[in-house]
Amino acid sequence: QVTLVQSGPEVKKPGASVKVSCETSGYTFSIYGISWVRQAPGQGLEWVGWLAPYNGNTNYAQKFQGRVTMTTDTSTNTAYMELRTLTSDDTAVYFCARDGRGDYYGVGDFFDYWGQGTPVTVS
Amino acid sequence: DIQMTQSPSAMSASVGDRVTITCRASQGISNYLEWFQQKPGRVPKRLIYGASRLESGVPSRFSGSASGTEYTLTINNLQPEDFATYFCLQYKNYPRTFGQGTKVESK
Numbered sequence: 001q002v003t004l005v006q007s008g009p010e011v012k013k014p015g016a017s018v019k020v021s022c023e024t025s026g027y028t029f030s031i032y033g034i035s036w037v038r039q040a041p042g043q044g045l046e047w048v049g050w051l052a053p054y055n056g057n058t059n060y061a062q063k064f065q066g067r068v069t070m071t072t073d074t075s076t077n078t079a080y081m082e083l084r085t086l087t088s089d090d091t092a093v094y095f096c097a098r099d100g101r102g103d104y105y106g107v108g109d110f111f112d113y114w115g116q117g118t119p120v121t122v123s
Numbered sequence: 124d125i126q127m128t129q130s131p132s133a134m135s136a137s138v139g140d141r142v143t144i145t146c147r148a149s150q151g152i153s154n155y156l157e158w159f160q161q162k163p164g165r166v167p168k169r170l171i172y173g174a175s176r177l178e179s180g181v182p183s184r185f186s187g188s189a190s191g192t193e194y195t196l197t198i199n200n201l202q203p204e205d206f207a208t209y210f211c212l213q214y215k216n217y218p219r220t221f222g223q224g225t226k227v228e229s230k
Binding site: 044107112114115116 | 169
């Protein structure tokens with residue numbers, strides 16, 4: 001079965017960086033894009049960005065441009081999101097989710113599987 | 124960017140009620156819309172994709188519909204386990220954008 005397993009909770013000081021991993025299994029990692037979404041305490045869902053393991057393309061939300069980097073390791077089927085220059089506003093749970101196929105369009109292939117979430121606390 | 128305006132932000136309902144939640148897109152999104160249910164401390168669960176297609180395993184009391192740029196999630200015969208927060212998501216374009224969420228509470 002398809003699973004996305006994220007790294008554990010992080011506590012960071014303001015100004016530091018955090019790197020969250022999302023290890024996937026149960027499907028062909030290189031075919032599907034991965035989006036990262038965050039949720040601040042008591043708030044809604046906010047899209048951070050997307051990357052395509054199949055061609056290395058990325059698309060970041062404007063508010064995170066210059067501060068976020070998304071990468072993959074195809075040897076371990078793992079996606080990473082690094083967020084730099086953290087502030088207390090970055091305190092949130094960060095989720096990875098499968099987001100679309102690169103080989104063809106499948107209407108059901110978007111945000112169908114999610115990681116369990118990684119709490120990041122900046123304090 | 125495509126804005127998703129979701130309403131209401133919160134509502135009170137009783138078991139057995141019919142609940143309707145709406146998302147309006149700021150431009151056409153060609154039914155590239157999904158609905159999610161989220162309970163506190165849990166991962167969002169996809170209910171509807173492609174605006175009206177029911178996720179496998181999701182009860183048939185959940186349904187989605189579209190009219191122009193307005194998308195609707197309907198829950199018929201609300202059950203106790205349906206009290207949760209619901210979000211819409213458009214995936215027509217980047218950036219992906221979510222509605223603000225609707226919290227369905229027990230009356």
